Amino acid sequence: MTGPAPTVTAAEADLLQVARAVVGLCAWEAVEPLIGRGGARPAALHAPAGRLLEETLSRGLVQMLARRGGARPLQFLGSQGNPAAAGRLWQRREPPVFRFTASSLALLRWLLGGNLRSVDVAPLRARPQTLADQLLVIFALDGLATLDGELGPAHLSGALAAQEEVRGLPLAWLTACPVLAVAGATPPAAPAWASMFADEQAGGSTLALEALAPDLTRRWLAAARRKRAISAPALAVRIGTAEIAVLAAFMEAASRANRRDLALWIADTGGRLCARPLPVEALVGALDPQAPLSDRLAARRASGALLGALAQWTRWDGEHRNIGFLDDGHAAAQFLLARYEALASPAVANARAAQAELERLALGTAAPFAVERTPAP
Amino acid sequence: MSRRYRLRVSESITRVVHVEDHVEAALELLPVLAPERLSQLLAEELARRGFTRAGGDMIRTEDDGTEVRVARAEGTISIRAQADAEIVRAVEKETMVPEERRAEAEQGVRAEARRALEAAIDREGEQRRRALTARLEVKARELQRELDDVTARVTAAALKERAAQLGEIESVHEAEDGSLTIKVRV
Numbered sequence: 325m326t327g328p329a330p331t332v333t334a335a336e337a338d339l340l341q342v343a344r345a346v347v348g349l350c351a352w353e354a355v356e357p358l359i360g361r362g363g364a365r366p367a368a369l370h371a372p373a374g375r376l377l378e379e380t381l382s383r384g385l386v387q388m389l390a391r392r393g394g395a396r397p398l399q400f401l402g403s404q405g406n407p408a409a410a411g412r413l414w415q416r417r418e419p420p421v422f423r424f425t426a427s428s429l430a431l432l433r434w435l436l437g438g439n440l441r442s443v444d445v446a447p448l449r450a451r452p453q454t455l456a457d458q459l460l461v462i463f464a465l466d467g468l469a470t471l472d473g474e475l476g477p478a479h480l481s482g483a484l485a486a487q488e489e490v491r492g493l494p495l496a497w498l499t500a501c502p503v504l505a506v507a508g509a510t511p512p513a514a515p516a517w518a519s520m521f522a523d524e525q526a527g528g529s530t531l532a533l534e535a536l537a538p539d540l541t542r543r544w545l546a547a548a549r550r551k552r553a554i555s556a557p558a559l560a561v562r563i564g565t566a567e568i569a570v571l572a573a574f575m576e577a578a579s580r581a582n583r584r585d586l587a588l589w590i591a592d593t594g595g596r597l598c599a600r601p602l603p604v605e606a607l608v609g610a611l612d613p614q615a616p617l618s619d620r621l622a623a624r625r626a627s628g629a630l631l632g633a634l635a636q637w638t639r640w641d642g643e644h645r646n647i648g649f650l651d652d653g654h655a656a657a658q659f660l661l662a663r664y665e666a667l668a669s670p671a672v673a674n675a676r677a678a679q680a681e682l683e684r685l686a687l688g689t690a691a692p693f694a695v696e697r698t699p700a701p
Numbered sequence: 702m703s704r705r706y707r708l709r710v711s712e713s714i715t716r717v718v719h720v721e722d723h724v725e726a727a728l729e730l731l732p733v734l735a736p737e738r739l740s741q742l743l744a745e746e747l748a749r750r751g752f753t754r755a756g757g758d759m760i761r762t763e764d765d766g767t768e769v770r771v772a773r774a775e776g777t778i779s780i781r782a783q784a785d786a787e788i789v790r791a792v793e794k795e796t797m798v799p800e801e802r803r804a805e806a807e808q809g810v811r812a813e814a815r816r817a818l819e820a821a822i823d824r825e826g827e828q829r830r831r832a833l834t835a836r837l838e839v840k841a842r843e844l845q846r847e848l849d850d851v852t853a854r855v856t857a858a859a860l861k862e863r864a865a866q867l868g869e870i871e872s873v874h875e876a877e878d879g880s881l882t883i884k885v886r887v
Contacts, residue, residue: 616722617834617841683726684845 330372335364339432343377345467346432346460347384348391352467359471360440360480365433377429382422385459389413389531393538399659400534401585407659413535420524420531422456427489431460440468440483448487455529461490462499469503482507494520494577495529497570498540502547505566506559517573521581530586537589544593544630551627552609557619560608564626571633582656584640588663594634594675595668602678607631624682631679637664638672703799708806712814713791716822720830721783722837728776728848731856733863740773742855742862747771750851767840780844782837788825790818857881 332340338358345355352359369377394413402408408416430450438446452458461484468480481503490496491509494517504511522528547567554560571590578587608627611620641664647657730739744752744759752759752771759771767782794814798806857875860883864870868887875881 614831614834616830617837618723618725621724621726680729 330376332370332373332376333366335366336369336373338364338436339366339369340373340376340380342432342435343380344384346435346464347381348388348463349380349384352470356471359435359468360438360483361436362438365436369429377432378424381424381428381456381460385422385456386420388459388463389535392536394535396538398534398537399663401583401656401659405582405653406655413531416534417531422459423454424456424460425453426450427452427457428460431457431464434484435464441479445483445486448484448489451489452493455524455532458493458495458529459532461493462496465490465496465500465503469500485509492516494574495532497566498574499536499543501567501570502550502563505563509566511566511569511573514573514577517577518580520574521577521583521586530583533586537586537592540589541593541596544590545596548597548607548630552606554609555612557611557615557623560611560623561619561626564623564629567629568626568632571629572636575633575636579640582653584660585656585663587637588660588667590630590633591637591664591668594630594637595671597630598634598668598671598674598678601674604678604681607678607682628679628682631675631682634668634672634675635679637668640664641669703801705797705799706803707795708798708803708810709793709795710807710810710814711791711793712811712818713789714815714818714822715787715789717785717787718822718826718829719783719785720826720833721781722830722834723779723781724837724841725777725779728771728778729852730776731859733856734859738862739855739859742858743771743773743851746851746855746858750847763840765836765840767837769844778848780837780841782833782840784829784833786829788822790821790825792818792821853879 341350342355342358344350345352366373390413397410397412398416399410400408400416410416427450430448431452434446434448434450452461465481465484468484472480472482481500484490485496485500485504485507486509491504491507492512494512497504497511520529520533524531547563551560551563554563575584575587575590578584604624608624611623641661644657644661644664647654651657728743730743732739734742744754747759747761748754750761752761752769754760755770757772757774759773761769763769765782766784767780769778769780771778792814794810796806796810860881861870861873864883864885868885871884871886873881873883
């Protein structure tokens with residue numbers, strides 16, 4: 325038997341509707357009239373609305389993570405550093421308990437607040453405290469980007485990306501690097517990246533990294549495709565430089581935490597991008613021919629972020645090959661070797677050739693050489 | 702009613718505009734010998750091509766003033782083109798002003814003329830930079846071929862030296878595509 329439907333105020337209903345959009349329970353287009361239009365914002369929620377909000381966000385977040393990749397049977401390293409059994413997110417881990425703080429409510433109120441398309445957007449002033457808070461931010465960024473459209477300027481997502489509290493989130497950089505870079509932000513420093521691999525109680529993001537791995541591959545491949553449409557060297561440099569910094573910082577932090585498995589999505593992305601020989605035009609657009617040559621060269625070099633990250637994976641692969649049977653970490657190394665071999669190994673030669681081509685512009689590399697050794701009779 | 706005057710103002714600006722552009726790339730040399738020896742082989746090859754030593758770098762200045770610099774320690778090559786030009790622009794403006802606003806109007810017209818001249822000089826500077834960039838692009842393409850050749854020769858010399866260290870060289874075959882095969886009896 326169900327009780328009477330909870331009663332909420334009109335302002336609370338709007339906020340709940342926006343919450344549903346953020347966690348994918350309704351289309352963003354349905355809430356577009358509510359976003360950034362300066363409507364009434366509930367200062368605090370009454371108990372029924374509070375309960376509804378928590379239930380909506382918890383349920384929606386789990387569904388969202390499952391949809392973005394958590395439902396796929398994947399395999400990662402377990403707590404002892406050995407390969408854990410493959411399975412879907414909920415088979416590999418205990419059911420997550422998401423804790424939403426006042427920061428999540430502040431985000432929803434901000435979305436309902438002042439004109440996000442104006443140059444004078446009100447500051448968010450609510451730093452995400454928990455993984456759940458962070459996930460809401462990145463899904464809100466996605467939703468606002470949907471409303472911005474593929475071709476239009478990123479006014480809405482840019483407004484959120486420009487917020488100090490969002491610019492400091494490594495997870496946001498992994499999921500929306502171009503948007504943050506265009507908003508003028510610079511990636512956070514090493515300690516923030518290291519915090520991703522902390523315990524979940526301490527705000528670590530390993531659960532999200534496992535669940536979103538396929539989604540991250542999809543996003544970075546899409547970002548690589550979108551870069552082909554950029555003609556302004558300065559913009560290409562801004563995005564590319566941020567991508568290089570983000571991938572390097574993330575891989576460094578993952579390696580220090582002995583969780584290179586959580587960077588396998590990079591090998592996957594690089595492997596897919598370079599599955600076939602890659603012409604320069606697949607990485608960088610037709611840059612403004614009137615721009616200085618130095619700017620165009622810088623833009624071309626910056627467009628090879630994924631190639632550089634794949635080169636780093638190749639160096640890791642070499643290290644994994646040198647870990648002997650009796651050495652610590654042998655099982656993990658064998659797991660990483662096998663995964664890398666399957667995901668990216670065939671693409672390495674194509675990636676190297678593409679990187680050399682990007683570096684080249686007008687200055688070249690040497691012709692191939694071979695040394696054959698004839699054994700003494 | 703005040704009398705109206707024809708106000709004619711002449712302004713001119715002379716400015717020296719500096720434009721430059723450059724490209725830089727890494728020299729891809731196989732590390733088959735010690736870096737010092739590779740660097741020495743590179744210097745010898747570059748010297749044969751008209752480069753001169755300047756500290757640790759090798760420099761050659763092209764006929765059009767483009768400077769090609771090879772930093773041997775870093776293994777990079779940079780090509781820099783630059784030019785200075787004196788640009789003179791003059792403009793004459795004429796307007797009708799009432800007598801009591803003559804001084805104020807003259808100031809305004811002069812300021813407007815100077816703004817127009819500044820903009821014209823900026824446009825001219827940008828045009829010169831674009832012309833310089835176009836020249837550099839052509840030059841970079843030409844130099845690319847030469848540097849491919851330099852890299853190939855230095856690497857070939859290094860490989861032969863390395864092969865000789867390994868054993869007795871039986872044959873050296875240089876194919877038309879630039880590839881090199883050295884057979885060594887060890």
